[in-house]
Amino acid sequence: MAEIMIIDDDTHISDMLCEALQVEGYAVSRAYSGTEALMLLSVRKPDLILLDLMLPGLSGEELIHRINDIPVIVISAKTATSDKVGLLLKGAADYITKPFDIDELLARITVQLRKSKSVSEGxxxxxxxxxxxxxxxxxxxxxxxxxxxxxxxxxxxxxxxxxxxxxxxxxxxxxxxxxxxxxxxxxxxxxxxxxxxxxxxxxxxxxxxxxxxxxxxxx
Missing domain, CATH: 1.10.10.10 (Winged helix-like DNA-binding domain superfamily/Winged helix DNA-binding domain)
Structure with a gap:
């Protein structure tokens, strides 16, 4: 069972994502600040991360520099092309803007996990x-x-x-x-x-x- 970590301080969005992911059979862990996420990542390695940018403590932009070998899908209200390009160049695997369609997000998650699986299989x-x-x-x-x-x-x-x-x-x-x-x-x-x-x-x-x-x- 793949584990997905949700890093978002908006409890409504976090709860909605958690419910949708669990229905699809994913294990879910959650963090509500960049600092809390960094602490969790020091002791566990999820298969994929859903990352908001506007976080208390470390921002999403600061946090993404510290994440290695885990695909990150940024979920943000920022819609400017420069923001998307900047995050992708900094290491994000994908970027989706709020509000988003949950089916589209689930499809993007499937694609990223498929890529990661090929790497884990050698x-x-x-x-x-x-x-x-x-x-x-x-x-x-x-x-x-x-x-x-x-x-x-x-x-x-x-x-x-x-x-x-x-x-x-x-x-x-x-x-x-x-x-x-x-x-x-x-x-x-x-x-x-x-x-x-x-x-x-x-x-x-x-x-x-x-x-x-x-x-x-x-x-």
């Missing part, structure tokens, strides 16, 4: 491109692709966020533990080499640069 797939998290290997169809440690870390992050732009600073932050040698200056070179290797076996340009922001993988 393989991330984007078309014929397959990344094996246990063996740290990558294949296109049945062809092995030899990558450096840094290239592998970048590809893994982009595949986990397939179809979404990942900011340069987000990439550097997320892969810093595995590849401390990667800098903002060298990132472009690593991505260039990665694109070349993927295209050599697939004849497909999987990675595109979004000028001034970052990179995106799609197929």
């Amino acid at each position: 393989v991330i797939k984007c078309g014929e491109l397959q990344l094996y998290t246990d063996s740290h290997t990558v294949k296109y169809s049945d062809k092995d692709i030899k990558l450096t440690r840094t290239e592998y870390a970048i590809l893994k992050l982009l595949m986990q966020n397939e179809g979404q732009v990942v900011a340069k600073l987000t990439i550097l932050d997320k892969i810093s533990d595995d590849t401390p040698d990667c800098t903002e200056d060298s990132l472009k070179i690593h991505v260039h080499n990665l694109r070349r290797k993927l295209k050599a076996v697939s004849d497909t340009d999987y990675i595109s640069a979004v000028w001034g922001i970052g990179f995106m993988l799609k197929y």
Whole structure:
């Protein structure tokens, strides 16, 4: 049973979400402030987080920087495109505005949990491109692709966020533990080499640069 954490100080919305999720068979945990959420996340790891932005204590924007390896769907009354883009670039998996349709939210939750499940099972797939998290290997169809440690870390992050732009600073932050040698200056070179290797076996340009922001993988 997947567990979903609701982080929202509005008890009416939190109660409504909790009821709808439990009807769908999800386990639910709740926090009513950013500070409380951070404390809960130190002792448990839900499968997905529903995050409001306007929270007492730590705001949603501050909290999202401290969440790693858990998909976050932001639920906010902020409707400006700049707000949505900013949160997605900071690491949110998805963004839905209030008021929202509960069926649409449930569908978005299903999509994000499906992505996470593929990672937990040890393989991330984007078309014929397959990344094996246990063996740290990558294949296109049945062809092995030899990558450096840094290239592998970048590809893994982009595949986990397939179809979404990942900011340069987000990439550097997320892969810093595995590849401390990667800098903002060298990132472009690593991505260039990665694109070349993927295209050599697939004849497909999987990675595109979004000028001034970052990179995106799609197929």
